[in-house]
Amino acid sequence: xxxxxxxxxxxxxxxxxxxxxxxxxxxxxxxxxxxxxxxxxxxxxxxxxxxxxxxxxxxxxxxxxxxxxxxxxxxxxxxxxxxxxxxxxxxxxxxxxxxxxxxxxxxxxxxxxxxxxxxxxxxxxxxxxxxxxxxxxxxxxxxxxxxxxxxxxxxxxxxxxxxxxxxxxxxxxxxxxxxxxxxx
Amino acid sequence: xxxxxxxxxxxxxxxxxxxxxxxxxxxxxxxxxxxxxxxxxxxxxxxxxxxxxxxxxxxxxxxxxxxxxxxxxxxxxxxxxxxxxxxxxxxxxxxxxxxxxxxxxxxxxxxxxxxxxxxxxxxxxxxxxxxxxxxxxxxxxxxxxxxxxxxxxx
Numbered sequence: 370x371x372x373x374x375x376x377x378x379x380x381x382x383x384x385x386x387x388x389x390x391x392x393x394x395x396x397x398x399x400x401x402x403x404x405x406x407x408x409x410x411x412x413x414x415x416x417x418x419x420x421x422x423x424x425x426x427x428x429x430x431x432x433x434x435x436x437x438x439x440x441x442x443x444x445x446x447x448x449x450x451x452x453x454x455x456x457x458x459x460x461x462x463x464x465x466x467x468x469x470x471x472x473x474x475x476x477x478x479x480x481x482x483x484x485x486x487x488x489x490x491x492x493x494x495x496x497x498x499x500x501x502x503x504x505x506x507x508x509x510x511x512x513x514x515x516x517x518x519x520x521x522x523x524x525x526x527x528x529x530x531x532x533x534x535x536x537x538x539x540x541x542x543x544x545x546x547x548x549x550x551x552x553x
Numbered sequence: 554x555x556x557x558x559x560x561x562x563x564x565x566x567x568x569x570x571x572x573x574x575x576x577x578x579x580x581x582x583x584x585x586x587x588x589x590x591x592x593x594x595x596x597x598x599x600x601x602x603x604x605x606x607x608x609x610x611x612x613x614x615x616x617x618x619x620x621x622x623x624x625x626x627x628x629x630x631x632x633x634x635x636x637x638x639x640x641x642x643x644x645x646x647x648x649x650x651x652x653x654x655x656x657x658x659x660x661x662x663x664x665x666x667x668x669x670x671x672x673x674x675x676x677x678x679x680x681x682x683x684x685x686x687x688x689x690x691x692x693x694x695x696x697x698x699x700x701x702x703x704x705x706x707x
Contacts, residue, residue: 517589
């Protein structure tokens with residue numbers, strides 16, 4: 370993995386993107402603003418699952434009509450996110466925030482999969498209930514918490530408190546996978 | 554005008570945030586969470602006005618359900634945005650994006666409460682009017698968000 374990100378770092382395009390005057394800020398802004406579409410639409414669905422919004426609209430109507438917008442946002446998020454990683458590969462790979470963010474992304478994926486595979490199976494019984502059963506409400510609440518965590522971690526990647534070159538604590542060094550260079 | 558911004562820069566809130574390593578990023582992260590919620594609560598209504606999204610519910614029903622979340626995220630945005638501004642008032646004074654954002658924000662608030670929500674609550678509003686109002690709302694709030702992001706680049 371490390372050799373892969375170091376190889377990415379040698380790409381001329383990676384450096385060009387990182388140093389570009391307009392492309393990097395534009396991609397970064399698209400990544401940030403798409404949070405309104407991706408997390409915004411998802412949050413409306415999650416709030417319905419928790420029983421806090423759109424209580425008189427069927428859950429299936431929200432998932433059917435709003436999740437496609439959210440998925441479109443997610444695709445933009447991944448595309449711009451990959452480019453942002455490509456522009457600054459090694460530092461991002463060694464970022465504690467980035468690593469926590471990836472773990473949360475996986476957790477968000479598992480939660481969504483669990484919801485669609487298991488929790489949603491008996492939907493016909495609670496589709497129109499203003500307050501769905503506990504398992505559904507938990508899935509919605511967990512989703513809200515996970516994506517809030519992803520947003521916070523994503524924002525924090527920009528700050529360098531825990532960067533390897535700032536001699537962080539041994540725990541952070543281990544978390545970030547810093548390479549300790551032998552001193553001469 | 555500059556004297557006012559200079560005085561705002563000197564408030565204890567601004568100074569505390571400037572002197573802290575964590576406060577600015579922390580408040581900023583919450584500001585971003587508010588952005589997601591604001592985006593969702595604006596989009597769900599505007600999409601409906603444009604004839605997309607929750608089409609099986611009426612426009613007034615969608616608006617009524619989204620409104621508390623819109624108001625809540627607006628409160629969250631102000632209560633985090635004002636401290637962020639106080640910590641760098643002078644930078645903002647010289648920042649074009651900041652002024653663009655403030656103008657768009659003022660337009661957005663007046664338009665949302667004065668025009669969009671009123672038209673959305675009327676059951677006899679013609680299709681073209683609701684669609685137009687939804688499109689304008691989307692553009693104005695997008696401008697607020699984009700200009701806000703751009704404050705950090707200049």
